[in-house]
Amino acid sequence: MTQPELTHDDVLCPEWSVSPRVRALVTTRNGGVSLPPFGTWRDGVDGAGGLNLGRKSGDDLGHVEANRARLMKLTGRDEAAWLSQVHGATVVNAGDVLAAAKRGEPVAEADASVTDRTGAVCVVMIADCMPVLLCDPRGRAVGAAHAGWRGLASGVVENTAERVASLAGTDMSALHAYLGPCIGPQTFEVGPDVRDAFMKTVSVAQRDEVASAFVAHPVNDGKYLADLPRLARFRLARIGITQVVGGHHCTVSERERFYSYRRDRETGRMAALIWLEDQ
16 A cells, blocks of 8 residues: 655654754654554554664665655755764764765764755654754754764764854854654663763762752662753753753654654664755
């Protein structure tokens, strides 16, 4: 059976007050052609029509490519600057990534990209890690960061913000940020190593604020429930970025809308994209 086309009803868009030049969206698990376990989920039943975008997920590659084509059709662009994500803090230029792809070169290992060029689509894939989209509100530059706990603790958001601000010719404090869907604070169980990774990066005066993002697990002794969006907001505020929206969707608990690696293990990948148009 032919699946309906991907539409804006199948994706999330940031609700922020920025230039109309800035375009951004985050996909869900809906609106594609993938079959179970990469398909849709309705009333406890796996179905067809999943928008899995991950080539290494184990899905039929023909379905993944068809899903990517659907996504690009929705954006009105030919291609996006797909990355080989490694949970680090490296930031690359989306235009350079696209040029390398045309030359047949290996995909760049990085977890964020930026651009000030019209039509160069920055993209990161997710399945519990948090996408952070950044833009100059005047529409001069944008960036996308893949911020799981490792990348966030390593400074991927700060690095991306610095690059976007530099391209836009402005201060980081002028930027706007959107926190996309990720594993939520009621489901993100972590060990003390994760808490320590964040605590060691802050001053004594900031320790209480960071510690408040980790709540002792009510059942598993020695474990914590971590609030990834709260940690991201803290790190953004530390570099002056206070215009922040999003961070309210949980990939684990909202099964009908999102893929989740923590929940399912064998699952698809979603994507967060941001780019500039002429107007």
